[in-house]
Amino acid sequence: MSHRMAKQPTYYEILNVSSEASALGIVKAYREIKEIYQPGSLATYSLYSEEELAKINERIEEAYLVLSNPEARRVYDEQINLASSSQPDKVKTRSSQRIHVKSCKPGVEKQALPEYVDGKVLRQLRESQGITLDDIAKKTNIPKLYLQAIEVDDASAFPGHFYFKSYLQQYAECIGLDPQQTWEAYQVHVKD
């Protein structure tokens, strides 16, 4: 069992909610996930044994207990951030492999974030550095379709909010922008 637990999901992943969710968002997510994993639920039928379900519910409670308490949540956030930067934690390896891609071509310099950020601005910034979409696709393993979607501000093309954010951040990193800031600025103009 301990071997299987090697890859521990975060509390956010357990509640199936973004790490930036509001307090209300956490409550809502908790209720939804509780309903899905309650004993006798149809949605999980045949996938888990009773013990496994009990264990999952325990973890859901644990996650909710921490995330619903602002102070505990802050501490936890710090913890998982620390864990991902200081040691190669299993939870983070998959995402960090992608997120910590530095620029695509050697010699791409850090760019200052423009005041207004949308797909068009990003494309211009990319082209001005002579980086092609194929370069980015190759480096990040993101299908080109989604990279194009970023540049035409089409949030609906993504299979989910998480992908949208993750892909945009990786894209930003590839053209020398700060991923977090770019995401925040981009979000202002493009609703998903």
Add this chain to the structure above:
Amino acid sequence: MGSNKQQMPPQIWAVASGKGGVGKSFVAANLAMALASHEKKAVLVDLDLGSANAHTCLGINHPSTTLSDLLHQKININTLVERGHHPFIGLISGASDDLNMANLKHYQKLKIIRNLSRLDADYVILDLGAGTGFNTLDFFLAADQGILVVMPEPTSIENSYRFIRSMLTRQLKSLPKAQQRLAYHVYQERQSLNHIQSFASFVAAMVEKHPEQAKLIQNNIKQLRVNLIVNQVFEPSDVKLGDGMKVVTKKFFGLDMNLLGHLYHDTQVIQSLKQKLAYYQTFPQCRNATYLHRLAARIITKREQELRLS
């Protein structure tokens, strides 16, 4: 609008279900009708090879030509299309009598798939056999988009998850031989470790042991386009089943499903079948007919979005 569309190959949607009797053929046939009512040319292909009956759902008599003609003779697949009551709808029947059709050889499947994209249509809807037979899985994986039909009932859900698992393991076959052997090895190792294991945890084990190969598998899974339709909904709470299954499928299998929508239980379905009439055409004011209309609209926008991006 229609002129340049003709050169474009049709988008292929495969409809499958883990268990028989959930209304898969009904959904496939009526979705084709709904697409036709949106003025899209739709061809329904009955690939439920052993027991083809899509023609009944469409209200067409048993067609004279079948898919097996394609395998035995050199003919254009478009000549096999039987026209329905609506000018935009066509049907290709699977052979219900040819014994060999139920057990297709690999090259025969490839031939069918190749020919499907030559059909003169905007959408090709494949009505696949229920269960996890290789025919069904292979056609499902080969299609552009897959629809899994489920109904709010334990047996159907259990078999749907079985279908997803079979589909994911079957798609390991598309890996290069060496990688495939590695993956199967890890898979079996994991399976002997604990009786029930999530596909996601298998992929996680692959990431740990063979990161390069794992990337291939993850990419393959990401490329799968699986949509869910909850059929025969009785109570309002059943509607939520789709959302729940989407979450659980992501966690347990690592597969992102798209929830296409739901349809209600309706006794008039049986009535329309008895009268040898197509439901969608017979009861266009029904709640389900409007839902089908909406589902078809979603399918159309989905494709248009993809086209705009590519």
